[in-house]
Structures are given as structure tokens and as C-alpha cells.
Amino acid sequence: xxxxxxxxxxxxxxxxxxxxxxxxxxxxxxxxxxxxxxxxxxxxxxxxxxxxxxxxxxxxxxxxxxxxxxxxxxxxxxxxxxxxxxxxxxxxxxxxxxxxxxxxxxxxxxxx
Amino acid sequence: xxxxxxxxxxxxxxxxxxxxxxxxxxxxxxxxxxxxxxxxxxxxxxxxxxxxxxxxxxxxxxxxxxxxxxxxxxxxxxxxxxxxxxxxxxxxxxxxxxxxxxxxxxxxxxxxx
Numbered sequence: 001x002x003x004x005x006x007x008x009x010x011x012x013x014x015x016x017x018x019x020x021x022x023x024x025x026x027x028x029x030x031x032x033x034x035x036x037x038x039x040x041x042x043x044x045x046x047x048x049x050x051x052x053x054x055x056x057x058x059x060x061x062x063x064x065x066x067x068x069x070x071x072x073x074x075x076x077x078x079x080x081x082x083x084x085x086x087x088x089x090x091x092x093x094x095x096x097x098x099x100x101x102x103x104x105x106x107x108x109x110x111x112x
Numbered sequence: 113x114x115x116x117x118x119x120x121x122x123x124x125x126x127x128x129x130x131x132x133x134x135x136x137x138x139x140x141x142x143x144x145x146x147x148x149x150x151x152x153x154x155x156x157x158x159x160x161x162x163x164x165x166x167x168x169x170x171x172x173x174x175x176x177x178x179x180x181x182x183x184x185x186x187x188x189x190x191x192x193x194x195x196x197x198x199x200x201x202x203x204x205x206x207x208x209x210x211x212x213x214x215x216x217x218x219x220x221x222x223x224x225x
Binding site: 006031032034036042043044045046049051088092099100101102103104105 | 145147153154155156157160168203205211212213214215216217218219
């Protein structure tokens with residue numbers, strides 16, 4: 001059974017702090033990794049993708065991938081109340097099939 | 113179109129009724145996915161199409177669930193004899209294929225009463 005695990009939270013951080021979201025996956029052959037943000041009652045929205053080991057930065061967001069440890073994380077710098085949402089980690093396990101497996105999501109709350 | 117479009121946005125069905133949910137993917141996207149999302153949970157994979165071929169239907173919870181994409185574009189998810197446990201948001205996503213990112217529609221919220 002291919003799995004993606006996330007801490008369900010809620011994770012609460014003060015405004016301006018760094019929020020750190022973590023995800024582990026079971027399929028060692030996975031090659032592509034995605035972070036989606038989902039506001040309550042809305043559909044998931046892609047915010048970061050990462051394909052190779054190391055860090056990838058986009059504005060206030062940094063994704064980190066360690067394939068040896070089967071671990072992917074998302075850092076949000078200078079957290080804002082508008083960042084409050086559920087963050088879903090997704091792993092493409094299907095190769096040519098392109099099947100995305102999602103974690104259950106971590107709920108982030110940024111307090112003003 | 114500019115994004116993935118799903119209809120209807122909301123559907124209330126009486127238990128035992130059949131329903132059909134439509135997904136119109138981003139133009140040219142090869143891959144199309146259906147997910148089921150229960151309240152407070154992440155999306156759960158239902159089925160996957162590459163063009164008109166249904167390559168993976170391992171997530172469909174029972175034989176009451178059926179999906180098709182006959183011309184490799186619009187897809188329909190059909191649920192026969194709906195049950196209360198079918199109540200969820202049904203999300204459709206599409207992508208260029210392979211390991212590219214998927215983009216989601218707004219979802220259809222199905223409530224079975």
C-alpha cells in the first residue's frame with residue numbers, strides 16, 4: 001500500500017514566524033512531489049512542485065526534498081493570517097500512470 | 113477552457129438515486145483524475161484516464177461507481193443507487209501527463225439524504 005503521511009495538526013504559528021510542514025512517503029520509486037493549499041470549502045491549489053533532492057524556493061515558500069529519507073517538507077517564511085489553510089502533500093507514484101497519492105493534510109493556523 | 117470545470121457544483125440525491133457528475137478538463141490535458149474528499153480528509157484517488165483509456169480504477173469503492181471519458185476530453189463519474197456514505201466532495205483534476213502537476217476543478221459536493 002503506497003502511503004503519504006502528514007501530521008494532521010492543527011499547527012499554530014504567530015504571524016511573521018516560519019511554519020514548517022512535513023510529509024513522508026512510502027514508495028521509494030516516487031519521482032515528483034507537490035504541495036497543495038486548500039482553503040475551507042475550496043478545491044486544492046498547487047503552490048509548489050519539487051522533483052530533485054535539495055531546496056526549491058518560490059517567494060516565501062521553500063520546498064525541501066530528501067529522497068534517501070523519503071521526506072518532503074514545506075517552509076513558509078513570514079507567515080500571514082491568509083496562509084491559514086490545510087496543506088496537502090501529494091506524491092506521484094504512478095510513473096507513466098501519473099497517479100497522485102495525497103496525504104490527509106496539515107491544518108495551519110497563523111495567529112495575528 | 114481556462115481551468116477545470118465541474119458540474120453541478122452541488123447535488124442532493126435521495127438514497128437509491130443515480131447521479132452523474134461532469135468534468136471538463138483544461139484543453140489539451142492528457143491525464144484526468146477523479147478524487148473523493150470526505151470532510152476533514154485529503155483527496156482519495158478514485159480513477160485515472162490517459163486520453164480515453166481508463167488506466168487505473170483501483171480507487172473506485174464499489175461497482176456502483178463508474179467513470180468514462182469516451183473522446184478523451186470530458187469525463188463523467190456516475191454513481192448508481194447512491195448511499196449516504198457516498199456523500200463527499202468529488203474533485204476532478206487534469207494534467208499534461210507523466211509527472212506534471214495536476215490542476216483541480218472546484219468540485220461537486222454530493223449530499224445523499
